[in-house]
Amino acid sequence: MADPIAEVAKKHPAPEGIVYAYGTAGFRTKAEVLDSVMARCGLIAALRSRALGGKSIGVMITASHNPPEDNGVKLVEPLGNMLAEEWEVLSTEMANKATPEDVSAFYREIAERFNIKLSTPAHVVIGRDTRASGARLLSCVLDGVKAAGAEPKDYGFLTTPQLHYMVRCLNTQDTSDAYGTPTEPGYYEKFSEAFKRALGGKKISGSLTVDCANGVGGPKLTELVKYLPPKDQGLEIFVVNDNVIKPESLNVECGADFVKTNQRAPPSSKSGPNDRCCSLDGDADRLVYYFKDSNNMFHLLDGDRIATLVASFLGDLVRHSGLSDILKLGVVQTAYANGAATNYVEQNLKLTVDCTPTGVKHLHHAAAKLDIGVYFEANGHGTVIFSAATLEAIAKHEPRSPAQKESLDVLKACIDLINQSVGDALSDMLLVEVVLAHKNWGPQEWLATYNDLPNRLLKVVVSDRNQFKTTDAERKLVKPDGIQKQIDAEVQKVRQGRSFARASGTEDAVRVYAEAATRAEADDLARKVAEIVKAAGSA
Ligand SMILES: CC(=O)N[C@H]1[C@@H](OP(=O)(O)O)O[C@H](CO)[C@@H](O)[C@@H]1O
Numbered sequence: 335m336a337d338p339i340a341e342v343a344k345k346h347p348a349p350e351g352i353v354y355a356y357g358t359a360g361f362r363t364k365a366e367v368l369d370s371v372m373a374r375c376g377l378i379a380a381l382r383s384r385a386l387g388g389k390s391i392g393v394m395i396t397a398s399h400n401p402p403e404d405n406g407v408k409l410v411e412p413l414g415n416m417l418a419e420e421w422e423v424l425s426t427e428m429a430n431k432a433t434p435e436d437v438s439a440f441y442r443e444i445a446e447r448f449n450i451k452l453s454t455p456a457h458v459v460i461g462r463d464t465r466a467s468g469a470r471l472l473s474c475v476l477d478g479v480k481a482a483g484a485e486p487k488d489y490g491f492l493t494t495p496q497l498h499y500m501v502r503c504l505n506t507q508d509t510s511d512a513y514g515t516p517t518e519p520g521y522y523e524k525f526s527e528a529f530k531r532a533l534g535g536k537k538i539s540g541s542l543t544v545d546c547a548n549g550v551g552g553p554k555l556t557e558l559v560k561y562l563p564p565k566d567q568g569l570e571i572f573v574v575n576d577n578v579i580k581p582e583s584l585n586v587e588c589g590a591d592f593v594k595t596n597q598r599a600p601p602s603s604k605s606g607p608n609d610r611c612c613s614l615d616g617d618a619d620r621l622v623y624y625f626k627d628s629n630n631m632f633h634l635l636d637g638d639r640i641a642t643l644v645a646s647f648l649g650d651l652v653r654h655s656g657l658s659d660i661l662k663l664g665v666v667q668t669a670y671a672n673g674a675a676t677n678y679v680e681q682n683l684k685l686t687v688d689c690t691p692t693g694v695k696h697l698h699h700a701a702a703k704l705d706i707g708v709y710f711e712a713n714g715h716g717t718v719i720f721s722a723a724t725l726e727a728i729a730k731h732e733p734r735s736p737a738q739k740e741s742l743d744v745l746k747a748c749i750d751l752i753n754q755s756v757g758d759a760l761s762d763m764l765l766v767e768v769v770l771a772h773k774n775w776g777p778q779e780w781l782a783t784y785n786d787l788p789n790r791l792l793k794v795v796v797s798d799r800n801q802f803k804t805t806d807a808e809r810k811l812v813k814p815d816g817i818q819k820q821i822d823a824e825v826q827k828v829r830q831g832r833s834f835a836r837a838s839g840t841e842d843a844v845r846v847y848a849e850a851a852t853r854a855e856a857d858d859l860a861r862k863v864a865e866i867v868k869a870a871g872s873a
């Protein structure tokens with residue numbers, strides 16, 4: 335009898351000599367070598383669905399902020415979380431099996447290991463960004479899903495957070511935790527309705543220009559705008575860099591990664607002084623704000639700024655609703671957070687800060703331990719999560735005054751406005767607009783909350799980045815021997831100095847971060863630490 339698993343592996347053979355790894359962002363590399371990986375991810379998604387009793391598992395085809403010729407794939411757990419770590423390992427192993435027979439044998443081995451009955455129904459939900467390679471790679475995923483006898487549901491183009499939303503909605507349908515309607519209109523309705531409620535009659539002043547990185551966020555934002563209140567009562571949005579007809583323009587000279595890395599606006603930007611601008615990345619799960627002041631000077635309001643803004647607002651709402659005795663709010667960052675942001679949260683907002691290793695899953699995990707956990711990476715990935723007990727406490731809280739009720743209503747609306755399944759640039763953007771409207775702030779007032787320490791991020795290519803081993807949430811190197819002492823000695827020489835080096839999880843390089851009291855000191859420190867890394871890496 336024909337073996338459909340071996341057949342599909344034969345149809346999409348693995349290129350020789352490539353070692354694949356399911357990293358922080360799933361599999362991500364040149365699109366031309368991803369066919370076999372996609373088909374096998376279809377198989378793994380089917381197995382994962384069966385291991386969870388037939389729950390829907392998500393497959394997102396995207397390479398986010400990478401260049402247009404790249405692509406990638408990420409699997410999504412039933413509530414919209416990132417794939418369980420154990421299954422990342424299985425995915426990597428599956429992607430690297432050499433022959434169709436090996437693939438088939440491993441498929442059966444996984445089934446046996448997890449007691450999976452291969453005849454049980456399985457559901458796989460698929461979305462993709464606008465890359466030219468997406469259609470071909472989708473057909474590979476579908477081949478895998480079908481070979482495994484699972485039922486695919488293809489949503490076509492979606493932002494990454496929309497796919498996470500669909501997965502969560504499908505798995506919570508008809509339960510008391512139903513997250514929403516698992517359709518695109520369902521997504522727009524849910525978030526636009528929450529936006530209106532969260533504004534609570536407050537006016538938004540000025541317009542917002544949104545750079546969509548020429549990615550999938552463009553058409554989706556255009557759709558969302560149709561559901562928002564008319565511009566005279568709500569928010570005037572200008573959608574720019576939304577050309578998805580030319581996929582080769584994706585992330586080129588625009589988008590959140592361009593703006594954060596280069597610390598400047600996209601060259602095409604035509605915004606005037608103090609105009610609010612923001613940029614999404616290629617799959618719309620990253621958001622950064624920025625503006626030019628009246629002297630034409632560029633100011634970035636990155637993920638740290640969004641975290642501090644949102645934490646301060648939610649903290650106020652909790653207090654004004656009369657809930658501060660029972661609910662504790664905290665902020666989770668990575669070592670890349672600016673020291674001034676950390677200091678502001680601890681000293682001014684009087685909230686706790688946790689530091690985790692890089693990657694959303696680590697931040698999410700730490701935030702899930704808090705009643706209300708605000709987590710953002712400096713580059714703009716992030717969201718706020720509320721524990722089940724917190725949601726219950728908020729739902730049954732009886733306000734003692736009209737003022738308490740007003741704050742409580744806004745807090746409840748914010749919970750609905752914040753995508754609980756994953757960090758979502760569109761939902762985060764609406765949240766920022768709500769907070770600015772309530773505070774009656776423009777970008778200048780937001781910027782004035784604290785002064786960022788000048789900082790520098792460098793990439794150092796070494797012969798084997800895996801020899802760089804860290805501890806203390808990646809802030810200290812334990813390997814190569816003796817290197818941390820040398821870094822510490824350089825840090826001592828500058829004012830307010832902080833620096834660390836770690837192997838990237840997504841690129842073949844070691845990243846060096848440095849900050850200090852002045853631009854010159856930060857640059858100098860980064861350069862010195864990069865030299866230390868380079869020397870140790872070539873030893
Ligand atoms: C300094 C930095 O921005 N690192 C990024 C980058 O990880 P690295 O492991 O540093 O390559 O890609 C990750 C996935 O998108 C993202 O979560 C993370 O914030």
Ligand SMILES: [Mg+2]
Pocket residue numbers: 398399615616617618619620
């Ligand atoms: Mg992204």
